[in-house]
Amino acid sequence: MNSNQTTGLNWDASLPILRDTQLRERNSLGFAATAELSCVIRGAEQIPLLMSTVLSACIPWRVLGGGSNVVLPAHLPGITLLMEIGGQAIISTDQTATQIRVGAGVNWHAFVTWSLMHGLPGLENLALIPGTTGAAPIQNIGAYGVEVSDLIQSITAFDCTAQAFVEMTPDACQFAYRDSIFKRQPQRYIISAVTFSLPKNWVPQLQYADLTNFFSSQKNLPSPTAIFDAVCTIRQNKLPDPKVIGNVGSFFKNPSVSQIQLTQLLNAFPKMITYPQSNGSHKLAAGWLIDQCGFKGVQRGAVGVYEKQALVLVNLGKGAATELLALASEIQAAVQDRFGVLLEIEPVRM
Ligand SMILES: Cc1cc2nc3c(=O)[nH]c(=O)nc-3n(C[C@H](O)[C@H](O)[C@H](O)COP(=O)(O)OP(=O)(O)OC[C@H]3O[C@@H](n4cnc5c(N)ncnc54)[C@H](O)[C@@H]3O)c2cc1C
Incomplete structure (x- = not known):
């Protein structure tokens, strides 16, 4: 049911506000959870429209990406932003690196696969991590000796304090082990896009024991795709598939x-x-x-x-x-x- 008329709040008419959205399929723990109100965000321009009402009415809010790093309670009061901003594009390239801008709702593993298919290595160690690209900087995802902050050039986010979009450098994001300013100030920023800079002088990152062992019998350095495949194989053997457990x-x-x-x-x-x-x-x-x-x-x-x-x-x-x-x-x-x-x-x- 569209609840634009029933919530008592003056939502912009273009916003697809829904009531009582079931989130069991949208969290990898598979917990039954109901969002009192929700809004699918498909374009960055929706964020200021939505947040002007949310912030002036002081209702609780949060962003949900793929739901692979959250523990959801049975009831989520206020409004839940369901992040689905798509799109990825190479925005510039020079002799040293290629810059790619990616929408916050793009599936992370799909983006890693896309980057390798376009001959842009660097993210292969982070293959098969569930979730969205916009959530990757939140806890500075890391695996097999690489952290996503190593490859981020900037982040576009709506700053709820300034009520304006900001472009943030990695320094401003205060990245650390499974941490960032976004994790420490959860009610401040809504990430709409991430810009990566993938260096052209690619160096394989094989220092992590599982990868060293995987390639121990190989004389030549593995290709980015071989590392991607190895990471996928190792992860599938180690971690339960959230669709199953x-x-x-x-x-x-x-x-x-x-x-x-x-x-x-x-x-x-x-x-x-x-x-x-x-x-x-x-x-x-x-x-x-x-x-x-x-x-x-x-x-x-x-x-x-x-x-x-x-x-x-x-x-x-x-x-x-x-x-x-x-x-x-x-x-x-x-x-x-x-x-x-x-x-x-x-x-x-x-
Ligand atoms: C099987 C499995 C394996 C995993 N392996 C790894 C791993 O190797 N390394 C690792 O680091 N993590 C790992 N994770 C955790 C998880 O995949 C990552 O943290 C991922 O980045 C979460 O993305 P998401 O879109 O699902 O975020 P969600 O779970 O939806 O959200 C996580 C947090 O980010 C916030 N958020 C989400 N999107 C935005 C946005 N656009 N703007 C502002 N805030 C936002 C949410 O409000 C929430 O606080 C794993 C999870 C699973 C289930």
């Missing part, structure tokens, strides 16, 4: 500890998996910590921990956010108790 990929971030903490932890747990960071700190493998606490494969009602990877929490059928977050708290408490380390939840709780 609801999940959001890694549920916790890998925690960071100081050199002193690391020494103490390694004395007590010599087999602990750790990764040195360039700033002198160390990351711990969150999946290993959870596994050591005996959670791999456990079930709590209709949710559980994936049997092959303890970092992935799953919806086994009719699970809900409350159940999943209770399991997450149980895991956090157990890891804190055993290792003295706090696990931070990665997906956004809406």
Whole structure:
């Protein structure tokens, strides 16, 4: 039902506002969730029209892309913007790099595939990450030794404070490990497009152990397409397909500890998996910590921990956010108790 007349708010007549939108198909955990109001955003020009009403009426709002990094409650009050701005185009090229502008609603994996088909390597390590291109900068998606911020030139976003579109440099985005200004200030920016700069002197990124092993018997350097294929194969063997088992990929971030903490932890747990960071700190493998606490494969009602990877929490059928977050708290408490380390939840709780 179109609710332009029924919400009591003075929406611009061109906006396709809907009431009671079901979001089960729009979140990779597969939770049943209803958006009180929703609006599919197909063009950037819709955003200021919509937000002028939202901000003046002070109603709750949020953006939903592919729903692959959110834990949705049963009811989402106010309005949910369903991001579907399409389009990708090469906007400039010179001897050093090619710039591509991509609409926020473009499927990320489809864009990675498109870039390789156009002879533009650089994103192959990030193949098969679910979701939209506009959400990729939010938590600075990363996989197999590459972070998306390495290849972003600028971001076009509607700034809800200034009520105007802004063009943001990577510095302004404050990118960090699974973090950015967008994640820290969730009610401020709505990303409408991302511009990438893909360098022409392509260098394969094979330092990640899974990829090193995959190509260990090969004498020549693999092509970008071979790396893309390898990443897809490795991911399909490791992670559950959300269409089959609801999940959001890694549920916790890998925690960071100081050199002193690391020494103490390694004395007590010599087999602990750790990764040195360039700033002198160390990351711990969150999946290993959870596994050591005996959670791999456990079930709590209709949710559980994936049997092959303890970092992935799953919806086994009719699970809900409350159940999943209770399991997450149980895991956090157990890891804190055993290792003295706090696990931070990665997906956004809406
Ligand atoms: C099987 C699986 C594997 C995964 N593997 C990885 C991985 O390897 N690396 C990794 O980093 N992540 C991974 N993820 C997490 C997820 O795919 C990424 O975080 C992805 O970028 C989320 O995109 P989305 O469109 O689904 O965002 P959503 O889940 O819809 O939204 C995530 C957050 O971004 C905000 N948002 C979305 N679009 C916009 C926009 N246009 N403007 C402003 N805010 C916006 C939302 O409000 C929300 O806060 C995985 C998830 C799954 C299910």
